[in-house]
Structure formats: C-alpha cells, structure tokens
Amino acid sequence: MYKYDTYDQAMVDARVAEFRDQANRRLEGKLTEDQFKPLRLMNGLYLQLHAYMLRVAIPYGTLNSEQMTALGDIADKYDRGYGHFTTRQNIQYNWIKLEDAADILEDLSKVEMHAIQTSGNCIRNISSDHFAGAAHDELVDPRPYAELLRQWSSFHPEFTYLPRKFKIAVIAAEKDRAAMRLHDIGIQIVEQNGEIGARFYVGGGMGRTPMIAPMIRDFVPLDQLVTYAEACLRVYNRYGRRDNKYKARIKILVHEMGAEEYTRQVEEEFAHLLNQGVEPPREELERIKPFFADPVFEDGPKTVDRSDPDFALWVDRNTVRHKHDSYVSAVISLKPVGGIPGDATGEQIRIMARLAKQYSFDELRVMHTQNIVLPHVKIADLHALWTELDAADLGAPNLDTVEDIIACPGLDYCALANARSITVAQRISENFAAKGRTAELGELKLKISGCINACGHHHAGHIGILGVDKKGKENYQLSLGGSEAEDVSLAKITGPGFDEDGVVGAVETVTDVYLDQREEGERFLDTYRRIGMAPFKEALYD
C-alpha cells in the first residue's frame, strides 16, 4: 500500500491548517456562506437535510487496518455511531457538527487520510478496480497509475474551479469493475506491442443525462499520462458550459462538440503541453510501484470443507478468484437483509479492520457497490474469517444478487433527493429473502436513486429504480437493461412509475418474466437483451 512521505504528509497537514483558518474566518464573519461554501465543499463538507455531512477520501478504494479503525472511531466520536460507504469508494458521515470538522480532519491526517476534493467542482478522489492487485485477470495493478494521478490532481492550481465536478477511474483489466466508462475520464491501462500505456475514454457519466464515454485515444505512453490528462482537463476548463450547471459536465461538452472535435482539441493542447514539462519524472512511477508489490503468498489448501451449508453458500457467493490459487478475495457484504446499503457501525468497521490485519495482509478495499473487500485471504482461513463475520452480522451471502442493492442516501438524508431510496431497498431485499428466491435469480444488479442526479447508479442497473416527486408524492420509475461493466449499457424506462408498494411488486413481476423466459446460463440482463422490453412491459402494465 502507498505510504506518505514527508511531502505528502506536509500537503495534508497544510490543508488541515488552511481549513481551520477558513472555518475561523467564517465564524468571524470574514467569509460569507457563499464564499465559504466552495471551500468547505473542497474539504468534503456538505450541508444536508439535518446536519453537515463529511465525505472522506479513500484513494482508489484502498486502505489499511489502522485507517479503517480510525474511520470506525470517527463514527463513534463525531457521528451517531455509523459510517456510510459510498459508490465512489469513499465513506461519509451524516451527522457532523461544523465545529468538529477541523478536528476530524486532523484525526484523519494522523493516519494519512483526508477529505480533500471529495466534493466541489474539482477533480475528485480517483477510483479503481476493487480487486486491483488481487485479480487473476488484470494486466498490471492499476493503482500506481491512480496514485500518480492522485498527486497530480491534488490542489491542481488550474483545475480547482472547473465548470463542474470531475471523476476519474483507472482500471487495468478487460473486465470493468469500476464503471470506468461512466466516468468523466475512464482510463484503462493496456498493452500494445509489448509496451504498457493508457487508453482514454472521456465524457461518460450518469446524472440526469447519462452517457457512455467514447474512446478518444487508444494508447498514451506512460511517460505522457499526466500530460494527456492535463490536456483533457484544460479543454474542458476552457470550453465546458458554465451557463447551466445541469449541462456543465464534460459529457455535455463532448456530446455537443462531438467526440472527434473534442479529441482534435485535446491532441492540439497535448502537443503544446508536451513541450511544457508538466509530466512528473519517470522515476516517480517507479518509486510508487513497489508500494503496491504483492505480499508474500504461500501455497496452501485450495478447497474448503463444505460440510456447513451456510459457510459453503457464503464461499460460493462472496469469494472471488485470486491470482494465487491458494487465496481468494473475500467480499464483506454491507447489505444485510432489511439493512441500509453501505452502512456499518463503528464497531463493525473496527472488526473489519481487525480481520483485515489478521487475514488479508492488513489491506481492505471499498467497492463502488458499497461493500468491503478483504483482497488476499488464504482459502485455509476462510472458515475462521466467515465465523467472525457472521457473528458481527457481516456475513450476508449475497454479493451481486438482488439483495446486493446500491442505493443513494435518498430523502432520509440528502438535501437534493425527491424520494426515499433506503426504504425501497430494504423492502425489496426483505421481499426476496422472505420468499427464498435470491439464489435462484443469480446475478442481478439492482440500483436505486432518490433523484435524477443518479448517485444510486440506476441508469446502470440490470434493474434501475428512480425516485421522483410527483405532485408531492414519491413515485418510482422502473428501468431495465443497464450495466456498468465491460458490457456497458444504459437502462431504459419501462413506462409509467409506481408508488412504493407498486415498485416493490413491479420488481418481483419483472423477475418472474425472467424466470419464465430465461435460457440456460442466462442472467437477468442477458434475457432482457435477448427478448427485449416488450414481455416485461406486458407483464407490468397489461
């Protein structure tokens, strides 16, 4: 894992001091709320429905047990005993007091963490494949490249007042586990003629106008990676729309300008910037790489004792093939039936930290699906690990099933929301669990957003639910056929929306159609793609 040196630590310390100074100037009345707002936002502090919300950055979703423990302690010390893991691989706290914020940032800085650029119209925390460094199918570990970009994007002097927020994801496998093409910039590390480089996709996103990013460059040499990113951002900073915040994301620029013209301008800027010395020295990447070197894996048993059916089910559902055949990546589901997706108590967070130290080389990952990964677990240790997880209510065997729902905080917390997401998620998971149909449905990605900003990724759900306000009442639109993976697609709306009871029933109805029509080996998404919308519509509305 990456370790700060004195330079990295000094940057974070300077930021804590700067924020304390800003908060003081706000309290002294030297800053208006309008002036303070973008500053607190750039430190991850939002004013929500009931309180301040603080979002903490977890660069490329990777953290160690000391950091995880600190996150649990913050939940208990400054929040109401909970932390909420987000679809951007971060954590947020929903009950923060403004006067505590600088102290929390200081606590975080002691474990090499911060809330820098987790909001605001700047380059946000960079996300990556949650199985990076463990996946059997990756070309290389993508995180060194993400770390290089983390440094470049931190306090970038030119790109702090962009037209709108800016999200970057970096992956290095054909299988996309990071929703890469639904980012402002998606980077895939690829190999061409024996050389490693970066493929750039620009202009994807969800929100109210979902778009899949087109590829604008199939290969950028690694010693020009930062320069190319700088060119992409400069064209956006200069020409992205600023007249309407709903049209200000880069996806709109790329769409309106056309991918070809945007690419032309980027290439022109890139050619210019190549002579400006903005690329960090090549040795820097070589310095970063060893931080992500493999731990020392040992050969051991490759199978488990399946005599306990509950354990066997969890192994089948929640463990993922590792590049070393005596290990797996184990997913800790934060989706207990009827629970709040992505929530964990302070105590559960500390338990996960302890288990990571004991069983996973001191490392954890946050998934964009709001679960936690222990990336390197010995197959021989799985039963002991599962026993402890199960005792802490962390053993739900439901990865990638209909119970593994992504949901935004919705109207229960969020100032932007039109409808509740959490209760809908709870009722759907309870319904399928009670009927014992979760396993039968297999992989089924269900995603719920409480407003059109789409934080719950509903456009990318095999089944998506969007909560809207219809004449003062919560109304839920159902959509089908989305995917955030390498087979990326945007979901289509089925038809008129439903009330809360209605949408829970509607989800069941579409799964019935699937079970009735599926062919051997088909997931819900595959069946939908084969038979189209009509049979689902018929079952829902006729």
Added chain:
Amino acid sequence: MTDNLGTSPDEVQFRFRDDEVADHGTVTVDACCDQTNATAVRIEPGDDARQLLPFLDRLALVEVNFPSFADGRGYSAARILREAGYTGELRAVGDVLIDQLSHMRRCGFDAFAPDTPLNEDDARRAFATWENVYQSAADAREQGRKTIQELRHD
C-alpha cells in the same frame, strides 16, 4: 478605445514585480487584435487567450477578469500566456478572494486587484499555503520551483 475599462494602479493590492506599474488604457481582446498600438488588454472569461499570442511582445499588462471567483477559466488563460513566454504583468481582477490567491499565483498571476481589498495578513498566509507542490505550473517556469516529484528524485 473604451476609457473606463480596466483597473488603475491604485487598485492593485498585491504585486510581485519590480518594474513600474503599467498605467495604460486597457482594451478588449478584440480591440487589441485590431489596434497595433495597444499595450494593455483585459481578458474576460469567454475570451480565447491564444488570440493574444501574436501580440505578446508589445503587451505590458494583461488583466484577467474574474466576474465570479467560481468561474475558473482565467486560470487556464494565465497559464497559456505564461507558457507562450509572456513576461509582462498578469493581473487578476474582479472577484479575487483570499482562498484563490495561491492557485492564481501558481498559474502565473503576479498582480492582484481584488474588487474588495483583502486582509493583508490573511493574504500573506494564503500566498504561502503550500511549501511544496505536486504540479509543474507557471511557478516552475518563473521561479524555478521544483515539484515534489522532482525533489524526490533530485
């Protein structure tokens, strides 16, 4: 020429240059391209700074206006001018606030004329926010500032 465009030397609150403060009538980018004798120009957020590149030799002052601090186009304009070798005064004017000073300075601004004068102590602290930096920007070119990544491999 519009005679009420631009700030006067009296309005410049912070300046990191030793030469005489330019006190010229400032013209728009379009006017600057048309007039062969203009020596001071004012860039608005929607202007293309690259239009000025053929005239950099005769310019002594470029003002970059920030009607709102949240509109960050002026940062790119500043870097583009410095990258093209402009060495005259680059003045940030308008809604220039304490917390933007350090980034503006790094993008090549060397004079600041905020609409509302800033607290001097707060501003001094703000200019000195970062002992070291991660990116190579105008400060690398002008002040020979090395980035953290360069310092690591010195």
